[in-house]
Each structure stands twice: as C-alpha cells, then as structure tokens.
Amino acid sequence: MRDAGYQTAAWSCNPYYAGPRCGLDRGFETFGRPSDAVQMHRELREWFLHAYQPEKPFFIFLNYIEAHAPYCPPAEHMLQWATKETRAKWEAKPSESWPRLVDHMVSGLDLFSPEEILEAQDLYDEEIAYLDTKLGQLFDFFSRNGLGEKTLMVVTADHGEHLNEHHMMEHNFSLYEPIVRVPLIVRFGDRFPIGEDGRLVQSHDVFPTILEVAEVEWKRQPAHNCESLVGGEGAGARLAVAEYLVPYLEHIDRVAKSYPRIDCSRFLRSLRAVQVDNMKLILPSAGEPELYNLAKDPLELRNLAGERSDVVRDLSAKLEQWLKSFEHFRFSPAAQGELETRTSEQEFRAGRGLGYVR
Structure with missing residues (x-):
C-alpha cells in the first residue's frame, strides 16, 4: 500500500505482534504500540491532526486487545451481564484464574464450577460489548471528519474463544467452530450492500478485497484459493x-507436573x-x-x-x-536470523498479563 502511494499507519495493543520479531511493522510509516483502545484512539486522533495528508489516500491497521484474556472490562464500562462483584473477583487474582482455566481444559478435570464458567462467559461478553462501543466511537470519528463514506472499513479477528465448549477454554489446541468462526464486517458504500452474506470465506480473502477496492495491482495465485469478496454471491473462496x-x-x-x-x-x-x-x-x-x-x-x-x-x-x-x-x-527478517529476537522485559511483562507467559 505504501508503494502504491498510500499513507500507512498501524497501532497494535498486542505486544507480541507489535515488535520487530514478527515483522508486522514493515511497510508502515507510523507504527504505534499503545496499551489499550483508549490510548490507541488518542494516538490515532493525533496522527490525523499532525501527520495526515488529505491529498493522499491512507491505509490504517488497528489491533485491539480488549477481547483477549484476561477478561477484565474497564471500570468505566457499564456492565450488562457480569456483576461488579464478579469483575472485582476475577481482577483480584488474574495470575491464578487464567492458569486454572487452562488446567481445567488440559487436565479434563472440572477445576472450575459451572458458576465460575458462567462468570467467565459473562466477562468475555462484557469485553466484546466494550469493544463494540470503541468501534462505534471509531466509526463516529471518521464520519464526523467526512471520511465515513469514503473509507473501506473491515472488522475481523484472528481467532475466536472457547468458553467450555468441548471442555475447552481460551484459544489453543483446537480448530472447532468457536475458534475458527470469527466476525467479518465490511463497509464501503454501495460496494458492499447492507445485510448478511452466507459465502464461505477466509481471513486471507481480506487482502485481495482491500487491494481491489484500492485499485492496487497484485499477483493472484488461483491455487491458493485467495479471492476478493467484491462482486456479491458467487465470488470468494469455496x-x-x-x-x-x-x-x-x-x-x-505445567498440567503434567501438577497432575x-x-x-x-x-x-x-x-x-x-x-x-x-x-x-x-x-x-x-x-x-x-x-x-x-x-x-x-x-x-x-x-x-x-x-x-x-x-x-x-x-x-x-x-x-x-x-x-x-x-x-x-x-x-520475516527474524526467521532469517537478521534480527535480535530476545524478548524484552517490557514485552515479557505484557505477555504475562495476556496469558502468553505463565
């Protein structure tokens, strides 16, 4: 996109995707590493104030982390399902709750009561509701600045979440539907009519879809089953x-040692x-x-x-x-041994908070 003349900017709240080890910062003129959606939106607004060039098109990537474990909806979020007591209970000892969720899954033992499973489900729903509010604020920002109808909006996720289906928790060790079936919302005026589309699609269909709308040429590989979603029924992956x-x-x-x-x-x-x-x-x-x-x-x-x-x-x-x-x-350069790949202390602490490090 940068080579096609686009301004490119990205912000990732996930520390494991925000560093040079993954190589996902390549091609972006601006790459921010905020801690949450509030900071990310603030940095996005500052980018539009100080770096945005109205005469050029832009490509922006935002990586939210709110729906990720541990499920701790912020205090300012109005709870709809979980109680304040539930939120306080799970926030008090996240370093104990989340390893126990994984132990519950891998061991096959019922280490969580049915009531606790419901609490986890409620807190996850609260995180989704909070993220929905933040996405609404994002769309409103673009609309207020006259960009809502001119901007292709794509909302999706890299994985879903198990909440005790098949006695599974979180998003490891599984390819069942709760993990692989994720939202894909696309909005761009009349190019994508309002409503639901029942086609079978994949995340990598987003790439050619963006390029086609942006009128950027790309080398298509038919065997890869990667298709633009522009064109209605009949297009897309089968x-x-x-x-x-x-x-x-x-x-x-850890489970093998404990049990x-x-x-x-x-x-x-x-x-x-x-x-x-x-x-x-x-x-x-x-x-x-x-x-x-x-x-x-x-x-x-x-x-x-x-x-x-x-x-x-x-x-x-x-x-x-x-x-x-x-x-x-x-x-990535990291895979070729061209980059330092050691995890920094800051990344390590952030990874522990998200459950990547126990």
Missing part, C-alpha cells in the same frame, strides 16, 4: 482451511481443518480424523468420519492439493 501447528507446550508441561496421572497426549499434536460447503474435516497429526456436518451439527458433537470415509478422503485430498500450492517462504 474451500476454507485452518491450521494450529505448534501446541502450547508450556500449558501441557502426573493425567494423560495430556491428545494435546501434543498439530491440527489442520478444511471445510467445503457444510462438511468440515479436522485432521490431527496424531489420532483419528473428525468430520462434521455443520448444517445439522453446528456444535460438532457427532463425528461422522467412521461413516463417511469417502468425504474424509475427498476433503483430505483437497487439503493436500492446497498445501502443495505454496512455496516455502521465509516470512
């Missing part, structure tokens, strides 16, 4: 793929999933495949792999063909 390739070993190690009689082996595997129409196949690196008809079984409770081996073979072949369409790329 095959969706998801991957979970590196198990979070620290979680497993030595618990078998954690089912978490020591990578996962790939492929969906065509309503049929979804999950292929683990170890263990049996899982096949679900999402139209009839949206909660993924009945594994059809034993009954529909033909569908398992067909979807497996489609996944293999898709994987073979990619060359092996080195995505």
